[in-house]
Structure formats: C-alpha cells, structure tokens
Amino acid sequence: DLAHGSILYLDDIEVSFDGFKALNKLSLDIAVGEMRCIIGPNGAGKTTMMDVITGKTRPDSGTAFFGSTIDLLKKRENEIAQIGIGRKFQKPTVFEHLSVFENLELALKADRGPRASVFFKLGSEQLDRIAAMLQLIHLKSQAQRTAGLLSHGQKQWLEIGMLLMQDPKLLLLDEPVAGMTDEETERTAELFLSLEGAHSLVVVEHDMKFIHELTTQGATAGKKKVTVLHEGSVLAEGTLAEVQANDKVVEVYLGR
Ligand code: ADP
Secondary structure, eight states: OOSSSEEEEEEEEEEEETTEEEEEEEEEEEETTOEEEEEOOTTSSHHHHHHHHTTSSOOSEEEEEETTTEEGGGSOHHHHHHTTEEEEOSSOOOOTTSBHHHHHHHHHHGGGOHHHHHHOOOOHHHHHHHHHHHHHTTOGGGTTSBGGGSOHHHHHHHHHHHHHHTOOSEEEEESTTTTOOHHHHHHHHHHHHHHBTTBEEEEEOOOHHHHHHHHHSSTTTTTOOEEEEETTEEEEEEOHHHHHTOHHHHHHHHOO
8 A cells, every 4th residue: 555645644733732833734745755855943843743753742633644544643652663664863873882783783683573683693685685784874894893983974874774674664864964074964865865766755954955965866856845844834845946935935044
C-alpha cells in the first residue's frame, strides 16, 4: 500500500497546550519518495508536528496516516518507530565510546532485539551493507575511529547512517545542518539527494542555502515543494521560488 500515493497524510491536526494552539488545523500531504523541506519561524509548530507524527504528542483532533492504511493516532510511540518512521533530532546521539563501525553494527542488529545482538556474528551481506553505508555517509576512512572523536558533522552523518541501517520508509530530520561547516553542509545535501526516491524525507531547516541546494538539485530538481509553517498551520506551499515570492511569507520573515 506504500507503492503509490501518500507516505504521510496529516489533516486538520490540532494540538493545544493550556489553551494555546501550537498546531491549528495543520494539514500536510507527503508523497512516497518525496523530499519535503519545512521552514517557519521559531514557535511555528515544527517540533510539535514532528512529535505528532512520531506519537510523542497526541493531537486533540485531526487525522494522521502513514501510507493509506496505518492510522498513526492509534499507534504508540514505540510502535511508530518500528513501522518505518525514523527521526533524527537536532543534536547528534551516537554511542561515543564505540567505533563508527560498531555504531552501524548495533543499528543493524537492533532489528533483532537486544538479546540476539550479543550472540550473532555479521554475515557477508551485513558486512556489505555496513561498507556501503560507510561510503554513503563519507566515513569509510573513519570506520575504526571512536565516534566521540568525530567532528560534529561526522557524528550527524553517522546517526543518519544508523537510522538508514533500519531502512526507514520515512525519515524526519530536524535541522540536520545546524552547526555544520559549509563543506559538511554541502556533503549533507549530496547525501540527502542520493536518498530521494528510495526514502521519503521531511527536512525541517532554517539554512536557506541548504534548502536551495536540496530543492534545485537531484531527481526532482525545481519541482520539490517547500512548506512554510506559521502559527501552527501552513502559511504557504510551493517551490522555493514560489514561497519566497509569497507576500505572506515575506511579511512573516521580514515584516512587522
Ligand atoms: P518550532 O519547532 O516551530 O519552533 P514548536 O512546535 O516547538 O515550534 O512550538 C510551537 C508553539 O507551541 C510555541 O509557541 C511553543 O512555545 C509551544 N509549545 C511547544 N511545546 C509546548 C509544551 N509542551 N507546553 C506548552 N507550550 C508548548
């Protein structure tokens, strides 16, 4: 059922905190294989939206589907993690005392449950998967390095690699390039563009240069949509050029 149509469908989502509407009739429709960038000023509701998708926050009302059949509002947070939604928070979280290779190994074995992981050895197919992932996340030469010694950007790539080892259908990424150097940001854009199509991605970012790179390059260059959130709902949606030319968006970012 995920072969066509929407990977994620949110409609009329409302979340209130003590009467304050953090999400106010939020709707969002992400196609299978789509890369969607989400922008919006602080307090717009971006984190709350991610929390609703991952089951961390239960909305007061609305609809949220993963694919056409899985009702996210009927799933617990731990179940949602297992149905193919991977979330990357802003700060890197890797096992600092383990090597890069061991971090990926653990992520791969996590599928089989904590007990199995201690006992089974990696087969050649699994070794190949880790080697391919090291290549993809630009850490091939760092495989035996202790993760705690990596740069900030390298830790972010490692964590993304760990999420990818579990082959998520949908990846949610919260400000992935915050704190990265220009070169690391550039390489992160390349990485994400290489995932487009095989995975669906929702990228929340403030870095407009990065968003420009993501939306104007790759398989669907120039056609990718950017969603602008403001005060808990969608203010504008369209190509980057379209939303940047939108009067309401200009007002929210520059005016008042
Ligand atoms: P963003 O990620 O776009 O900066 P958030 O989703 O974090 O926005 O927040 C949206 C609004 O909801 C903000 O005004 C924030 O203060 C409020 N908010 C978020 N979480 C809570 C909470 N647990 N309790 C009260 N208010 C909250």
